[in-house]
Amino acid sequence: MRATEVRPTGVERTFGENELIVSKTDPRGVITYANDVFLRVSALPEAQTVGSPHNLIRHPDMPRAVFKLLWDTLEQRREIFAYVLNLAADGAHYWVFAHVTPSFDRAGRLLGYHSNRRRPAQSSVTAIREVYRRLLEEERRQSRTPDAVAAGIAALQRMLDERGVTYDELVWQITDGSGR
Amino acid sequence: MKPKPESVDMAALDQAVRLVTEVCERALNGDLEARVPLISGSERATRIRTAINGLLDHVDAFVREAGAASAAASRDGSTGGS
Structure with missing residues (x-):
């Protein structure tokens, strides 16, 4: 909720090559843990972060389709790698390459989700920006949220079909530098 | 008599040692979800918390990425791919 009130300033923030941004959520997506790098880069105090929904750092320029894909994948108890543009509480933005995985207890019950993010290469950011720009363009033609999600998903699928790749393959092409 | 700020610090450190020990024991038993909760009152306690949690974050990430x-x-x- 709060993220919608923060206006992006256009200031880009980055973090160390060997740093990890980590957060954990419960099964509903409420943050239960955020590491020091998360708090620093997101310009958030810990007390305000833990207990908040994860969309606290949602950036308005992130396609809805990507979050839909992310949650659909996690609900199937599968992991996902995704490029995500996040919004810090002070209006700065930062790109991450996220690996989001469900956490299970020994009995196989879902405990929640874990996301660790690394700093993406600049060339990967350039490539994914173009992909997301096309998704956003389609989503913003729609006035209703469900229609926007559907339009974004359809646009993503067309893009994957054009390239003859799966979503995972596209992500790894971009990561390995062959996706441009 | 001067106040003894050291005694306040000791209580926070004691708490930190207890919490860190619990988290390390859970991790040792395979529970990499555990993290040391917020400890106030001591800079040294905060530092050890950050250090242990950072260590666990890297191990946790490594296990997940290796998986x-x-x-x-x-x-x-299985598909004969490259």
């Missing part, structure tokens, strides 16, 4: 890599390798192997 993803071996899953990808076995998928590629």
Whole structure:
């Protein structure tokens, strides 16, 4: 909720090559843990972060389709790698390459989700920006949220079909530098 | 008599040692979800908390990434891919 009130300033923030941004959520997506790098880069105090929904750092320029894909994948108890543009509480933005995985207890019950993010290469950011720009363009033609999600998903699928790749393959092409 | 700020610090450190020990024991038993909760009152307690949690974050991330890599390798192997 709060993220919608923060206006992006256009200031880009980055973090160390060997740093990890980590957060954990419960099964509903409420943050239960955020590491020091998360708090620093997101310009958030810990007390305000833990207990908040994860969309606290949602950036308005992130396609809805990507979050839909992310949650659909996690609900199937599968992991996902995704490029995500996040919004810090002070209006700065930062790109991450996220690996989001469900956490299970020994009995196989879902405990929640874990996301660790690394700093993406600049060339990967350039490539994914173009992909997301096309998704956003389609989503913003729609006035209703469900229609926007559907339009974004359809646009993503067309893009994957054009390239003859799966979503995972596209992500790894971009990561390995062959996706441009 | 001067106040004794050291005694306040000791209580926070004691708490930190207890919390860190609990988290390390849970991790040792395979529970990498555990993290040391917020400890106030001592800069040294805060530092050890950050250090232990950072260590666990890296181990946790490594285990998850290694899991993803071996899953990808076995998928590629089964389809005869590169």
